[in-house]
Amino acid sequence: MEQNFKILNRLFLSAAFLISGAQGVLSQEPLAAGSTDEDKIQIDEQLPLAGLQISSSPLTLGPELDAKYDKGIAFMYRLEFDKAEEEFREIVRMSSASPAGYFALSALSWWRCAQNFDVSVASSAYEEEFMHHVDETAKAAEAMLKKKISPDQAYFFMGSAYGLKGRWYAVQRKWFRAYIYGNRARKMLRKCVKLNPNIYDAYLGLGIFDYFADTLPGILSVPALLFVHGDRMRGLEEVRLARDKGRFFSVEARIFLIEILTRHEKDFNQAVAEAKVLRETDxxxxxxxxxxxxxxxxxxxxxxxxxxxxxxxxxxxxxxxxxxxxxxxxxxxxxxxxxxxxxxxxxxxxxxxxxxxxxxxxxxxxxxxxxxxxxxxxxxxxxxxxxxxxxxxxxxxxxxxxxxxxxxxxxxxxxxxxxxxxxxxxx
Known part of the structure; x- marks a missing residue:
């Protein structure tokens, strides 16, 4: 099997893997005569944000929900999944209109599956609940956008959910589906940081895309044809930004950083240093x-x-x-x-x-x-x-x-x- 698939559990039992892809690009109107590939990128990344409020507020769900989110995430990383689920379902109960709780449940399904990726039937056992939670996240986020309620957060959770769905398909080596949902995620996250550059957690998904789009040519055959380009150094900086300033995803960002330092950058000393710092957090x-x-x-x-x-x-x-x-x-x-x-x-x-x-x-x-x-x-x-x-x-x-x-x-x-x-x- 491809080496990039082998890392999924051998290093941190998680596939910090977000491929970005295609559907929005395919639906673009024809380019004007003489347009270049660079023009294609610029057209694709024009964001229809007119009428939406620009914000500089840090990501927060409110004190009580933030505390539950933090507690649930801590349980999840300790592999205490039942306790994590209790916290995340309480978030849904307390704020059913928010996509936050549904996304947390999506991530939990992902993590449950990831612990047994070395068992052939593991993904199918969790796929239905995972897809359900992703769909619920997207529906809640879309409803927020229609009402123009916290659009930065709506784009963030929708993009994160689509990115996770892309990762799910990538693990199964369904590359085109991974590409479709990954690119949808990328667009949502770009809209998020355009509206609010202080939602630092969004830079994790953007960084994963930028890094892999520039360094994994075997998976890039479809994105390259659609003029989607990455940037290795920008990707690293974006991941580090999420690690240093992210509100909820800083641990995930460090996990991903360790993966790429180990498996791709071959900077083993720095990877070990990051792993030690990560362990010191808990x-x-x-x-x-x-x-x-x-x-x-x-x-x-x-x-x-x-x-x-x-x-x-x-x-x-x-x-x-x-x-x-x-x-x-x-x-x-x-x-x-x-x-x-x-x-x-x-x-x-x-x-x-x-x-x-x-x-x-x-x-x-x-x-x-x-x-x-x-x-x-x-x-x-x-x-x-x-x-x-x-x-x-x-x-x-x-x-x-x-x-x-x-x-x-x-x-x-x-x-x-x-x-x-x-x-x-x-x-």
């Missing part, structure tokens, strides 16, 4: 701790990654929260990967075994990789029969990432340490 949050571990993995600081994995398992091995318990196999895998990268296959195999035996969620894709990596460790140890058995087990499970590809290759020829290390840092 030191008891296991999700943020897991994010720090992933940053060490990607920066190839194997000893630190193993030490933190060990501490994490000691603190959370008996986790009662099912959403957290579902991620423990990833931590066992990370511990084993770290030992394998340090060329300690005996210890690595033991950690992969613990991941397999200790999980209450055997369908997780991380378990498939525990079998695959244990087979590779056994191969380095010369334990061929055990390696073959694990390769065959990996093949009999649902394919996750390239588990089938490497299992087949392993059965034909056991990889040496150099090849295993390449897989650890590149796949």
């Amino acid at each position: 030191p008891g949050n296991p999700f943020l701790w897991l994010g720090e571990i992933m940053a060490y993995i990607h920066s190839q600081d194997w000893s630190r990654a193993f030490d933190e994995s060990l501490k994490f398992l000691a603190a959370n091995a008996g986790a009662e929260n099912p959403w957290l318990a579902q991620q423990l196999s990833l931590v066992y895998l990370s511990a084993g990967d770290s030992k394998l990268a340090l060329n300690q296959p005996q210890e690595a195999a033991a950690w992969f075994t613990q991941g397999i035996e200790n999980t209450a969620y055997p369908d997780k894709g991380w378990i498939s990789y525990c079998y695959l990596r244990r087979a590779q460790a056994f191969g380095l140890l010369g334990r061929k029969e055990e390696a073959v058995k694990d390769y065959k087990t990996a093949l009999n499970r649902v394919n996750f990432w390239d588990s089938h590809l490497y299992a087949k290759k392993g059965l034909k020829k056991a990889p040496d340490f150099k090849e295993i290390y390449r897989q650890l840092i590149e796949e």
Whole structure:
């Protein structure tokens, strides 16, 4: 599978991914003779904002609703989803005309699904409720626009909801749909900041678009044809602006920044620094701790990654929260990967075994990789029969990432340490 899809859960279990696309561009009137591509962009970005009030007020829902939003978001990042849902539904109850609560529920559905993206049926289980909440967000925002009530916030929540819908389709590799809703999101968010440049959370979606539109040519084939262009440096600055000044999305902005620093910019030191700062915002949050571990993995600081994995398992091995318990196999895998990268296959195999035996969620894709990596460790140890058995087990499970590809290759020829290390840092 494409590398950009692989990052979705391996780094922070979230796909901070917003592609921007197409429908509004396709419906434009014909250009005048002699118009250039640049003219096309300018025409597309003329915003029909006449009669709407320009504002410089910071984003707020009011003191009581802001507090509930903050509380719900904190629960969501702690993977305490039922508690988060209570807060978000209370926002809907208290302010049913606002899109804010509906959007929060959309994000919650996204996050619930994201924790099990390595299980093939995960997205379908949440798709109906996710789409329902996105539609409710858009309806509430449209009603606000018709009444000219807080149009900056209406565009913000509508754009954010469409962006999330684009991310949903991107995870499923339905690129054109992702493109359609992503561009719709981009236009709404541009209208938002045109009306009120102090809604800093809107710059996250704009930054994601600008960055990926400039750096992911494989996904850009359709946007490029429609004269939609990005700007890598502008995207980074927009994401940093949301991180530093965003009211509700600052954590999400930092998560996305860590992703691009790690997977695209290859600035591992800065990624680790950002991950540490993020964890310090809520030191008891296991999700943020897991994010720090992933940053060490990607920066190839194997000893630190193993030490933190060990501490994490000691603190959370008996986790009662099912959403957290579902991620423990990833931590066992990370511990084993770290030992394998340090060329300690005996210890690595033991950690992969613990991941397999200790999980209450055997369908997780991380378990498939525990079998695959244990087979590779056994191969380095010369334990061929055990390696073959694990390769065959990996093949009999649902394919996750390239588990089938490497299992087949392993059965034909056991990889040496150099090849295993390449897989650890590149796949």
